[in-house]
Amino acid sequence: KDWISFSHMSVDRSIFPFDSWFSCEHRALRLSRLELNDDSSRFPQGIYSVRKTIARFLSVARGVKCFPEQIVLGGGTQFLFYLLRHLFQENSLYAMENPGYRRMYESLKMESLRLKTIPLDNKGISIDLLKQMNPNVVYVTPSHQFPSGVVMPISRRIQLLNWAAEKDDRYIIEDDYDSEFKYESDTIPSLQGLDSYERVIYLGTFSKSLLPGLRISYMILPQQLLKRYREKCSFIMSTSNALGQLTLQQFIDSGEYRKHIKHMKQVYIERQKKLIETLKKRFDSAITMHGANAGLHFTAEFDTPRTIDEIAERAHAAKIELYNLKPYCLEDHYLYSKPAFILGFANLSVDKIEEGVERLYHAIFE
């Protein structure tokens, strides 16, 4: 029998519009020869016309307010963070959500930065604990908290912005990952768009909405940090592939990107609905789901005597790709009362859901 994937780390290649991507690449090669063979040292922040397209798209899609000059393109969110950390004061204290994005946690540790992790409540990062820990820089994923799935409501966003505005050396890194897919309510405006004190650095990526292999991510710097970036980092050449950038620009400007997101949303809403119905029918009160009103995954706790490791082993034996939440519970605080797993549906076609849930039930209860 074939593998069935609940992975949150892959998108379904079958719905990516390769043909229109190729024609955009062809057009980019035809129209933008100049930028391609020009030395990219002129574009440490990425090609200007591409940044213009991204700034325009973000203002419509996420209420982000920025000039193309504030955008820095890079080959991955982590690389952009390695640049960003040099713009803050040397001995800054960093804070991030727990459970949280382990790769960012490891990046912070690798740079041996002072770091505290802050538990979530039902609105996202705990503002009371944030005030107690009093960091200079806080990293948050408000659109669909990674990995818990909590969507930070406007009220908590305002609290966070007010906290940052209280002192000069306070910043919020808003990683707007997974912001393309919002289901129940309308999209909530980004922190960056609500920020009137220039405290928010906005991180974005095309890994989820397009392809992770594209490696086109971006950060938007408030003016003061942009000035520091230009003083300290402008010798660093762009790490974002020029042809990928120019193809992306064609893909967005031609309306293909908006069309693709709309199509992905329809596909994913159908899958998510069917998956949740099937899980409820099969597991009844033994399952508790969280964070399902956005993104391409949600989390589920199972009321079972079995341990996470036993379930992981049985899932592998039953050929289901399943990730648990332990790696994202930082500093060894397991923050769930029962075995908890990430249920992704980006790579789970509707016709595999029944079988996938059946195998999951077998791995957990039989």
Ligand SMILES: Cc1ncc(COP(=O)(O)O)c(/C=N/[C@@H](CCC(=O)O)COc2ccccc2)c1O
């Ligand atoms: C919170 C957060 N912020 C940014 C990124 C993206 O980083 P970038 O690609 O460098 O721009 C990820 C990637 N998260 C990774 C999964 C989480 C993990 O590592 O376990 C990759 O996620 C996906 C990639 C493609 C399709 C679906 C998911 C992030 O989880």
